[in-house]
Amino acid sequence: MRVCIDGQSLLTKRTGIGNYTYNLIDKISLNNHPYDVSVFANSMRGNLVQEFQNTTIDFKLTRFPYKIYKKCVYDYNINIGLFAGSFDLFHSTNFIAPKIGRNKKLVITVHDLAFKYFPEMIEKETLNLINEYLPRSLERANKVIAVSENTKKDLIINYSIDPNKIVVTPLACNREQYQRVSNEEKIAVVKTKYNILNDYFIYIGTLEPRKNIPNLIKAFNKVANTYENISLVLVGQKGWGYEEISKLINEFNLEDRIIFTGYVPDEEVPALLSGSISFVYPSFYEGFGLPVLEAFSCGIPVITSNNSSLPEVAGELGVYVDPYNVDDLANKLNKMLEEKHNLDSKKYIERAKQFSWESLAEKTSDVYMKLLYK
Template identity: 40%
Template sequence: MVIDIDASRATIEQRTGTERYSREVIAALDRLAPPQISLRLYINGGRERLPPLSSRVVIRDVRLPRLWTHLRLGPTSWLARPHVLFVPAHVVPLLHPPTVVTIHDVGYRVFPAAHTARRRLELELTTYWSVRAARHVLTISHATKRDLVAWYGVDPQRITVTHLGVSAGFAPPADPQAIAEVRMRYGIHRRPYVLYIGTVQPRKNLVRVIDALARTLTAGYDLDLVIAGKQGWLSEPIVRRAAELGITHHVHFTGYVADADLPALLAGAQAFVFPSLYEGFGMPVLEAMACGTPVITSTMSSLPEVAGDAALLVDPLDTDAIAWAIMRLCGDENLRTDLRWRGLARVRQFTWEECARRTLEVLTAV
């Protein structure tokens, strides 16, 4: 059996959740697939950024600057006649062999203000096409599955949920000095801090997080907020909000943080704050738990499904609730310890091996 895989997302240098998923699930499929299954990866350059793979994996670098999915991936795979094509991120090529696609979220439906009108139309059309063109659809949460059934009329029998895992590097640092070094490197060593990691964009609810920090400071807590991630669409009002409140010396925008620095950055935080308005899964929540960091997250979309009873859940539209959760965690060492242990236990339920096993079941069935 031959499985073709769109590996283009796995070669992206600055990885966010979708790219991390592509990279990890490909590596886990390579580890788990039996010898009679061949894996053939298609990339658009960046071969050196693929994960370590076995010698049985064939890599085809078919480059094209634009429209790569439709003009390179689709025709090349179709001519190669695999048993199935696996697309880990959203878009099925117009010309394709039997295909399985992963739809991560439909956030543009829930929070349209986070996208331009052109981008919303593009996402709408590609999702509508992909869920109809694919033989089977994977989603990374039950929340996204419900969205596809409700908004796109997809038969729930054609959707399989494959929860994501936690990458091996996310764990409490063995050397406490690593935390001190990362704090010095990013200039966040002066005060205790709460941390957000992810793209800086409106649906991440960061304006309310900054407002909540201001209320926490007014209540007498001497804290910083560290916002780690590259700036996305409509990030300017988020950056500007700290200046409007006069707390710029308490809010640090680090930009994109390399994977190697994330565990120490997480482990050094008083709390990880992630009250997003919408998430297809919310991988940073699990990564924070894996590093022993107490988590504050949202009651919306997939986040309760991921966090379980191992985090403080807050209404993301209630700034006072976010501020209260920050103050409660920073002021209660027993609560921090309890959530730390709950989080470490919770993440053991999410592995890339299980994600890949369920994915492989679907691919072989198709």
């Protein structure tokens, strides 16, 4: 028996879905199982990531122009087996699935339904593709994997899926990368690089409307009026809607108190997190909320929203806010400043350890086994 995993997200710099796919393949390749594993993708330019520890994985890369490949697979409904080779089960790791042929098993992973609630945030072509093909992919799938109970709930509400068809496999963070930095000199070097002179709250992620940065700035402004030596550090690329953020900063005269770092190399992020008062993540919606785990893994508290999947991730340790309530967020920032010296980093690190890629791979492999050998 052979399982073919969609590796398209491995071809570019790995972000959320790419990290999920990489860690799934990497950990499954280290387990003992009776099925073979192949990884398939199509790209004119990219190469499949091959730094997996198990070299028995069969990597299959075809090189067609994407528009031609897309027309073949989705518009003309050509069997993906003509590109990917033979398999008994196909796992689409990114929402939608191609035609796989008769007597083949299909598993798809759905990471979130942000496109339902924030369609303006998705490129029109991608949005149209998902809206057209996701319903039929869900219908054809033998099993649907959701990365959180909230995503499972959203799937049931929006697509009326049988709950028994959905398996939840929570994500994890790379704990080898996200570790608490106790060396004050290392933290000071990174702070100096980004001109961080004060104690600070930190946000990490794309600066886009769904992440609720304008309300964070409004709340911080209330705190800044009381505490003169506090900054807000915003780590991430400027996304759609950044104009509102810039306007608010100018309106509140916070140019010297809010620091934009832009892109920060992965190796510097743990030091920035470890040196902060708290990670603040008042997002309107998250399929899983991985940055919360990354902050916990560095031993710092998290202020986050009381919605979507975020309470699943932060658990009892999260400091929760109504993301629409600026006063609530400001009060929680103030409370964190008052209690910062009494916080125990170990409990946050232990919380992060409860989520692992090994567990995700084991649960996913169990899905494969039940479909292939039942």
